[in-house]
Amino acid sequence: xxxxxxxxxxxxxxxxxxxxxxxxxxxxLILGLxxxxxxxVLTLVNQIFFQRPEHVAEPHRLVRxxxxxxxxxxxxxxxxxxxLDLRDGAATLTGLAAYDPGGTVVTVAHGDAxxxxxxxxxSADYFHVxxxxxxxxxxxxxxxxxxxxxxxxxxxxxxxWERAFASDPDVVGRTLRLxxxxxxxxGVAPEGFVGVSPVEGRPDLWVPIMMRGVLSPSxxxxxxxRLPNSRTNWLLAVGRLAPGVTFEAAQDNLHAVSDxxxxxxxxxxxxxxxxxxxxxxxxxxxxxxxxxxxLLAVVGIVLAIASSNVALLLxxxxxxxxxxxxxxxxxxxxxxxxxxxxLAETLLLGVAGGALGVGLAYLTGDLAASLLPLxxxxxxxxxxxxxxxxxxxxxxxxLAVGMAPALHAARTDVRSALQxxxxxxxxxxxxxxxxxxxxxxxxxxxxxxxxxxxxxxxxRSQPLGFQTDGRLLVQVxxxxxxxxxxxxxxxxxxxxxxxxxxxxxxxATTTRQVPFQGDWTTEFDPPPGARPNRGDVVHAGADxxxxxxxxxxxxxxLRGRPLDGTDVAGAPLAVVINQKLAEDLWPGExxxxxxxxxxxxxxxxxxxxxxxxxxxxxxxxxxPHLWVSVLQTYRPRVNFLVRADEERGGTLRAVQDAIHEVxxxxxxxxxxxxxxxxxxxxxxxxxxxxxVGVFAALALIxxxxxxxxxxxxxxxxxxxxxxxxxALGARPHRVAARVVGFALRLATLGVGVGLVGAWVLxxxxxxxxxxxxxxxxxxxxxxxxxxVGxxxLAALVPARRATKVDPMQTIRME
Numbered sequence: 047x048x049x050x051x052x053x054x055x056x057x058x059x060x061x062x063x064x065x066x067x068x069x070x071x072x073x074x075l076i077l078g079l080x081x082x083x084x085x086x087v088l089t090l091v092n093q094i095f096f097q098r099p100e101h102v103a104e105p106h107r108l109v110r111x112x113x114x115x116x117x118x119x120x121x122x123x124x125x126x127x128x129x130l131d132l133r134d135g136a137a138t139l140t141g142l143a144a145y146d147p148g149g150t151v152v153t154v155a156h157g158d159a160x161x162x163x164x165x166x167x168x169s170a171d172y173f174h175v176x177x178x179x180x181x182x183x184x185x186x187x188x189x190x191x192x193x194x195x196x197x198x199x200x201x202x203x204x205x206x207w208e209r210a211f212a213s214d215p216d217v218v219g220r221t222l223r224l225x226x227x228x229x230x231x232x233g234v235a236p237e238g239f240v241g242v243s244p245v246e247g248r249p250d251l252w253v254p255i256m257m258r259g260v261l262s263p264s265x266x267x268x269x270x271x272r273l274p275n276s277r278t279n280w281l282l283a284v285g286r287l288a289p290g291v292t293f294e295a296a297q298d299n300l301h302a303v304s305d306x307x308x309x310x311x312x313x314x315x316x317x318x319x320x321x322x323x324x325x326x327x328x329x330x331x332x333x334x335x336x337x338x339x340x341l342l343a344v345v346g347i348v349l350a351i352a353s354s355n356v357a358l359l360l361x362x363x364x365x366x367x368x369x370x371x372x373x374x375x376x377x378x379x380x381x382x383x384x385x386x387x388x389l390a391e392t393l394l395l396g397v398a399g400g401a402l403g404v405g406l407a408y409l410t411g412d413l414a415a416s417l418l419p420l421x422x423x424x425x426x427x428x429x430x431x432x433x434x435x436x437x438x439x440x441x442x443x444x445l446a447v448g449m450a451p452a453l454h455a456a457r458t459d460v461r462s463a464l465q466x467x468x469x470x471x472x473x474x475x476x477x478x479x480x481x482x483x484x485x486x487x488x489x490x491x492x493x494x495x496x497x498x499x500x501x502x503x504x505x506r507s508q509p510l511g512f513q514t515d516g517r518l519l520v521q522v523x524x525x526x527x528x529x530x531x532x533x534x535x536x537x538x539x540x541x542x543x544x545x546x547x548x549x550x551x552x553x554a555t556t557t558r559q560v561p562f563q564g565d566w567t568t569e570f571d572p573p574p575g576a577r578p579n580r581g582d583v584v585h586a587g588a589d590x591x592x593x594x595x596x597x598x599x600x601x602x603x604l605r606g607r608p609l610d611g612t613d614v615a616g617a618p619l620a621v622v623i624n625q626k627l628a629e630d631l632w633p634g635e636x637x638x639x640x641x642x643x644x645x646x647x648x649x650x651x652x653x654x655x656x657x658x659x660x661x662x663x664x665x666x667x668x669x670p671h672l673w674v675s676v677l678q679t680y681r682p683r684v685n686f687l688v689r690a691d692e693e694r695g696g697t698l699r700a701v702q703d704a705i706h707e708v709x710x711x712x713x714x715x716x717x718x719x720x721x722x723x724x725x726x727x728x729x730x731x732x733x734x735x736x737x738v739g740v741f742a743a744l745a746l747i748x749x750x751x752x753x754x755x756x757x758x759x760x761x762x763x764x765x766x767x768x769x770x771x772x773a774l775g776a777r778p779h780r781v782a783a784r785v786v787g788f789a790l791r792l793a794t795l796g797v798g799v800g801l802v803g804a805w806v807l808x809x810x811x812x813x814x815x816x817x818x819x820x821x822x823x824x825x826x827x828x829x830x831x832x833x834v835g836x837x838x839l840a841a842l843v844p845a846r847r848a849t850k851v852d853p854m855q856t857i858r859m860e
Contacts, residue, residue, distance in 0.1 A: 789837050
């Protein structure tokens with residue numbers, strides 16, 4: 047019986063809504079716009095935090111182990127020797143695997159074909175700890191990771207297996223050449239397996255850690271040993287809890303193992319950080335979590351505004367159906383039946399609006415993901431969990447927006463409804479409070495949008511100390527391809543000559559360090575007469591560059607000269623320092639001609655001082671830095687840096703072709719531009735500015751619509767009063783001012799409440815801001831002005847309509 051009544055109510059509700067298609071379409075559109083935000087953000091959160099990595103068994107039992115530099119602080123990589131000690135002492139884990147997600151870019155030769163690929167170095171138990179099973183063949187055995195350079199074997203990714211070997215099931219036992227070295231294929235990983243974290247990139251193949259010295263000879267030759275005062279940290283570690291072992295027990299076990307490690311030169315306070323979060327490093331997880339909570343709050347506010355807007359529509363429509371409800375009540379319909387009927391209509395609107403919102407979320411998911419500050423891999427479309435959450439949300443919204451008109455109908459008085467005697471204050475006040483609430487919530491979003499826009503602008507306009515426009519980058523690691531120091535220097539010089547002759551290239555150089563992409567630092571004893579800047583040593587960033595570096599980067603020379611063609615092997619060792627290092631070592635003195643020691647034998651003469659620039663973090667304080675010539679102090683990791691007239695893909699391609707003219711087998715690492723590097727730095731501020739700005743604009747439109755609806759309703763209901771006032775001599779502009787003044791009173795109430803809410807919530811966004819404080823008065827002032835201006839615009843049309851009321855016609859109608 048109950049089910050039959052519900053079906054009947056739904057059918058009647060559908061017919062009723064179809065008779066008012068404009069009203070129904072508007073309500074569905076508003077609800078759809080309200081639902082698309084939560085559905086999209088839930089999709090992001092679901093993909094970022096709750097998607098299991100493919101083919102990894104029981105990922106909830108995985109733990110991460112990082113280097114820590116203070117209790118509770120960490121996220122750093124481990125050295126290989128540290129990893130071995132932790133692995134051997136981890137009695138609470140079934141295994142502890144290590145891997146290098148950066149790996150190395152290699153040239154893969156198979157038959158007559160060759161390609162570039164990224165190889166990851168992994169421990170022998172890497173696949174076992176993750177619970178991954180091979181699609182073809184096997185994974186590595188313990189003996190294949192026992193001694194450096196002894197077992198040239200590899201496991202292919204499923205993608206490389208398809209591309210290079212056409213998915214040949216007999217691929218095991220075949221060989222390929224990686225940077226000229228023969229490796230035997232022992233297995234193929236399952237399709238879709240790319241590791242644990244969605245932000246660590248996609249490897250094309252895996253090789254044992256012990257083959258690092260073969261594929262990456264530039265790495266420290268003692269990387270697998272522990273030497274006094276030596277730190278080589280490059281590995282990430284992931285372990286699996288033993289059956290029945292709690293996370294807390296594993297944490298205590300690993301802390302105890304780490305505390306027992308002793309060696310000469312171990313930094314004070316260093317230990318390990320154990321984390322349940324296996325997908326991201328701590329800093330990454332904190333950033334994504336903060337961003338997710340902020341976006342959930344934003345879309346929640348937009349949904350609340352959309353819901354109140356639909357509630358206003360339903361209340362306005364209910365007031366026009368009072369006579370209908372009175373007749374139905376007179377014919378015996380109870381209040382409960384009337385309420386159920388209106389809730390059924392609201393449910394139909396909610397389902398249609400939810401379907402529209404989810405449909406839009408399928409289109410907006412990937413777009414929103416592209417704005418994330420980290421390149422998170424995955425399919426950003428609503429799945430079953432998101433759909434279930436959205437359906438639940440739709441039902442709650444339907445109940446919330448339909449309750450007021452349903453209760454209104456349930457309390458219908460037959461006599462007043464049939465005689466069209468209208469009630470006043472209580473229901474009108476409800477509408478006014480809904481509009482004021484919309485204004486308050488809109489102000490929170492608009493002030494947030496202004497705040498994030500100012501933050502993004504401050505980050506984008508931050509003086510870097512160097513230029514980014516038209517600067518192209520192509521990375522090569524020379525000793526991966528058999529180059530020693532002499533042949534490497536010749537390669538650099540010949541490649542620079544070829545690049546410099548390309549059309550549109552204004553200058554070309556090389557650098558080991560790309561700003562914001564790594565921490566290349568050095569320590570040395572202070573020279574005579576200088577003072578250390580950290581403890582008993584001098585600590586500074588260090589880079590090896592070619593001639594023309596400072597010109598290409600646009601870094602001003604303050605004193606002396608840059609590194610040039612005279613700074614070659616056999617010439618006196620030269621160094622250029624930045625202003626910060628000069629002030630640290632020789633405050634108030636001329637640093638030119640001073641010497642900096644390197645080891646016991648080398649002495650570098652300061653030939654130039656350059657302006658300070660930013661290299662490690664956006665907005666950092668000046669940091670001491672020095673540059674030496676790559677022709678004197680050779681480093682095989684080379685980034686060709688090119689200043690071009692126009693940054694076009696064709697120029698970047700031409701630079702790569704010029705390098706391949708020198709050696710066609712050289713593999714390229716990172717290829718792009720300095721502007722792309724800066725875009726990556728700005729991403730965390732851009733995503734907040736763009737997404738909050740979009741939702742704030744949507745909230746502003748909805749709030750304006752709510753204001754317009756209520757003021758229009760007020761004018762329509764007050765036509766008689768307006769006519770009488772005009773008949774008694776009220777001028778049109780006074781009537782219009784009265785209407786606009788009413789709207790402004792609602793807006794003032796909303797702005798006052800909204801300012802308090804914005805001030806309280808702004809403190810939660812501190813970590814997402816740059817260069818502005820969360821309580822920025824300018825943002826609050828602009829937001830208030832925007833809301834007041836929007837209120838005036840929304841009230842103008844109803845106010846103008848009020849001035850057109852004909853007083854004589856109004857009186858005759860009465």
